[in-house]
Amino acid sequence: MYIYNLSEINDISTDWLRSHLRQVLDEVSFHGTRYAVLRRGKPIAGIVPVSEARALYEASRVDRRYRDIERDLRRQDEDRLRHAVAEMGEQALRKVAGLR
Template sequence: MNEFNTAPLTEVSTDWFRSHLREALDRVQMRGARYQILRHGQPVAGVVPLHEAQALLTVAKNTHAYREWLAKSRLDAERRLRDAVREEGMRRP
Protein backbone atom coordinates (compact mmCIF):
# COMPACT_ATOMS: atom_id res chain seq x y z
CA MET A 1 0.00 0.00 0.00
CA ASN A 2 1.28 3.44 -0.86
CA GLU A 3 1.78 6.02 1.82
CA PHE A 4 0.86 9.60 1.11
CA ASN A 5 3.37 12.40 1.06
CA THR A 6 2.11 15.17 3.32
CA ALA A 7 4.92 17.58 2.48
CA PRO A 8 3.97 20.80 0.70
CA LEU A 9 3.89 20.68 -3.07
CA THR A 10 6.94 22.03 -4.88
CA GLU A 11 5.94 25.25 -6.62
CA VAL A 12 7.16 25.59 -10.20
CA SER A 13 6.35 27.97 -13.00
CA THR A 14 4.64 26.86 -16.18
CA ASP A 15 7.84 27.72 -18.08
CA TRP A 16 9.94 25.50 -15.79
CA PHE A 17 7.42 22.68 -15.99
CA ARG A 18 7.24 22.90 -19.78
CA SER A 19 11.02 22.77 -20.16
CA HIS A 20 11.46 19.99 -17.55
CA LEU A 21 8.36 17.93 -18.25
CA ARG A 22 10.06 14.56 -18.75
CA GLU A 23 12.27 15.01 -15.66
CA ALA A 24 9.32 16.17 -13.55
CA LEU A 25 7.16 13.21 -14.57
CA ASP A 26 10.01 10.80 -13.84
CA ARG A 27 10.31 12.32 -10.36
CA VAL A 28 6.58 12.00 -9.80
CA GLN A 29 6.57 8.37 -10.91
CA MET A 30 9.79 7.21 -9.27
CA ARG A 31 10.05 9.34 -6.13
CA GLY A 32 6.49 10.51 -5.49
CA ALA A 33 7.32 14.15 -6.19
CA ARG A 34 4.38 16.57 -6.17
CA TYR A 35 4.19 19.87 -8.03
CA GLN A 36 2.02 22.93 -7.87
CA ILE A 37 2.23 24.71 -11.20
CA LEU A 38 2.05 28.51 -11.12
CA ARG A 39 1.13 30.88 -13.93
CA HIS A 40 2.01 34.49 -13.18
CA GLY A 41 2.49 33.47 -9.55
CA GLN A 42 -0.99 31.96 -9.23
CA PRO A 43 -1.62 28.21 -8.82
CA VAL A 44 -3.29 26.69 -11.87
CA ALA A 45 -2.66 22.94 -11.60
CA GLY A 46 -1.13 20.20 -9.56
CA VAL A 47 0.77 17.09 -10.54
CA VAL A 48 0.79 14.22 -8.05
CA PRO A 49 1.39 10.47 -8.27
CA LEU A 50 -1.53 8.58 -9.77
CA HIS A 51 -2.37 6.71 -6.55
CA GLU A 52 -2.86 10.06 -4.76
CA ALA A 53 -5.13 11.38 -7.51
CA GLN A 54 -7.16 8.15 -7.47
CA ALA A 55 -7.48 8.30 -3.69
CA LEU A 56 -8.70 11.89 -3.85
CA LEU A 57 -11.30 10.95 -6.46
CA THR A 58 -12.47 8.02 -4.33
CA VAL A 59 -12.85 10.24 -1.28
CA ALA A 60 -14.73 12.87 -3.30
CA LYS A 61 -17.01 10.22 -4.80
CA ASN A 62 -17.70 8.59 -1.44
CA THR A 63 -18.31 11.97 0.20
CA HIS A 64 -20.82 12.84 -2.54
CA ALA A 65 -22.54 9.46 -2.18
CA TYR A 66 -22.70 9.89 1.61
CA ARG A 67 -24.23 13.36 1.27
CA GLU A 68 -26.85 12.01 -1.15
CA TRP A 69 -27.66 9.14 1.24
CA LEU A 70 -27.90 11.52 4.20
CA ALA A 71 -30.21 13.92 2.32
CA LYS A 72 -32.42 11.00 1.22
CA SER A 73 -32.51 9.65 4.78
CA ARG A 74 -33.61 13.03 6.12
CA LEU A 75 -36.33 13.33 3.48
CA ASP A 76 -37.55 9.81 4.29
CA ALA A 77 -37.67 10.64 8.01
CA GLU A 78 -39.65 13.82 7.31
CA ARG A 79 -42.07 11.88 5.09
CA ARG A 80 -42.60 9.25 7.80
CA LEU A 81 -43.23 11.97 10.38
CA ARG A 82 -45.77 13.74 8.12
CA ASP A 83 -47.51 10.42 7.44
CA ALA A 84 -47.67 9.66 11.18
CA VAL A 85 -49.10 13.11 11.95
CA ARG A 86 -51.66 12.73 9.15
CA GLU A 87 -52.72 9.27 10.38
CA GLU A 88 -53.03 10.53 13.96
CA GLY A 89 -55.22 13.40 12.74
CA MET A 90 -57.51 10.96 10.92
CA ARG A 91 -58.00 8.82 14.05
CA ARG A 92 -59.33 11.70 16.14
CA PRO A 93 -63.04 12.46 15.83
Protein backbone atom coordinates (compact mmCIF):
# COMPACT_ATOMS: atom_id res chain seq x y z
CA MET A 1 0.00 0.00 0.00
CA TYR A 2 1.26 3.45 -0.90
CA ILE A 3 1.32 6.27 1.65
CA TYR A 4 0.71 9.55 -0.11
CA ASN A 5 3.49 12.11 -0.03
CA LEU A 6 1.91 15.55 0.22
CA SER A 7 5.18 17.46 0.41
CA GLU A 8 5.80 20.20 -2.10
CA ILE A 9 7.58 19.58 -5.37
CA ASN A 10 10.84 21.48 -5.66
CA ASP A 11 11.69 23.07 -9.01
CA ILE A 12 15.22 22.54 -10.34
CA SER A 13 16.79 23.47 -13.64
CA THR A 14 18.39 20.95 -15.97
CA ASP A 15 21.78 22.61 -15.42
CA TRP A 16 21.47 22.34 -11.64
CA LEU A 17 20.34 18.73 -11.95
CA ARG A 18 23.30 17.90 -14.16
CA SER A 19 25.77 19.25 -11.62
CA HIS A 20 23.99 17.84 -8.52
CA LEU A 21 22.56 14.55 -9.76
CA ARG A 22 23.98 12.40 -6.95
CA GLN A 23 22.60 14.75 -4.28
CA VAL A 24 19.16 14.82 -5.95
CA LEU A 25 19.00 11.03 -6.20
CA ASP A 26 20.04 10.64 -2.56
CA GLU A 27 17.36 13.09 -1.41
CA VAL A 28 14.71 11.33 -3.48
CA SER A 29 15.79 7.90 -2.31
CA PHE A 30 16.32 8.57 1.39
CA HIS A 31 13.94 11.46 2.13
CA GLY A 32 11.19 11.05 -0.47
CA THR A 33 11.86 14.50 -1.92
CA ARG A 34 10.17 15.22 -5.24
CA TYR A 35 11.43 17.46 -8.02
CA ALA A 36 10.08 19.09 -11.16
CA VAL A 37 12.85 19.50 -13.72
CA LEU A 38 12.58 22.77 -15.64
CA ARG A 39 14.05 23.64 -19.00
CA ARG A 40 13.92 27.36 -19.77
CA GLY A 41 11.44 27.75 -16.91
CA LYS A 42 8.98 25.12 -18.20
CA PRO A 43 8.48 21.75 -16.49
CA ILE A 44 9.66 18.83 -18.63
CA ALA A 45 10.01 15.95 -16.17
CA GLY A 46 9.52 14.87 -12.61
CA ILE A 47 11.79 12.98 -10.27
CA VAL A 48 9.90 11.05 -7.60
CA PRO A 49 10.59 8.01 -5.41
CA VAL A 50 10.11 4.77 -7.32
CA SER A 51 7.21 3.72 -5.07
CA GLU A 52 5.32 6.87 -6.08
CA ALA A 53 6.15 6.36 -9.75
CA ARG A 54 4.85 2.77 -9.59
CA ALA A 55 1.67 3.89 -7.81
CA LEU A 56 1.05 6.52 -10.50
CA TYR A 57 1.68 3.95 -13.23
CA GLU A 58 -0.76 1.47 -11.68
CA ALA A 59 -3.39 4.18 -11.23
CA SER A 60 -3.08 5.19 -14.87
CA ARG A 61 -3.35 1.54 -15.98
CA VAL A 62 -6.55 1.08 -13.99
CA ASP A 63 -7.90 4.36 -15.35
CA ARG A 64 -7.10 3.31 -18.95
CA ARG A 65 -8.74 -0.07 -18.40
CA TYR A 66 -11.87 1.64 -17.04
CA ARG A 67 -11.96 4.04 -20.02
CA ASP A 68 -11.59 1.11 -22.44
CA ILE A 69 -14.48 -0.75 -20.81
CA GLU A 70 -16.62 2.39 -20.79
CA ARG A 71 -15.81 3.06 -24.49
CA ASP A 72 -16.72 -0.52 -25.45
CA LEU A 73 -20.03 -0.33 -23.58
CA ARG A 74 -20.85 3.00 -25.24
CA ARG A 75 -20.04 1.53 -28.67
CA GLN A 76 -22.30 -1.47 -27.97
CA ASP A 77 -25.14 0.87 -26.94
CA GLU A 78 -24.70 2.91 -30.12
CA ASP A 79 -24.75 -0.26 -32.24
CA ARG A 80 -27.96 -1.45 -30.54
CA LEU A 81 -29.55 1.96 -31.13
CA ARG A 82 -28.54 1.93 -34.82
CA HIS A 83 -30.04 -1.53 -35.28
CA ALA A 84 -33.26 -0.50 -33.51
CA VAL A 85 -33.59 2.63 -35.65
CA ALA A 86 -32.91 0.62 -38.81
CA GLU A 87 -35.58 -1.93 -37.85
CA MET A 88 -38.11 0.80 -37.11
CA GLY A 89 -37.32 2.41 -40.46
CA GLU A 90 -37.85 -0.89 -42.29
CA GLN A 91 -41.16 -1.46 -40.49
CA ALA A 92 -42.32 2.05 -41.36
CA LEU A 93 -41.40 1.50 -45.02
CA ARG A 94 -43.36 -1.77 -45.07
CA LYS A 95 -46.42 -0.01 -43.62
CA VAL A 96 -46.20 2.79 -46.19
CA ALA A 97 -45.71 0.29 -49.01
CA GLY A 98 -48.68 -1.77 -47.74
CA LEU A 99 -50.96 1.28 -47.63
CA ARG A 100 -50.31 2.30 -51.22
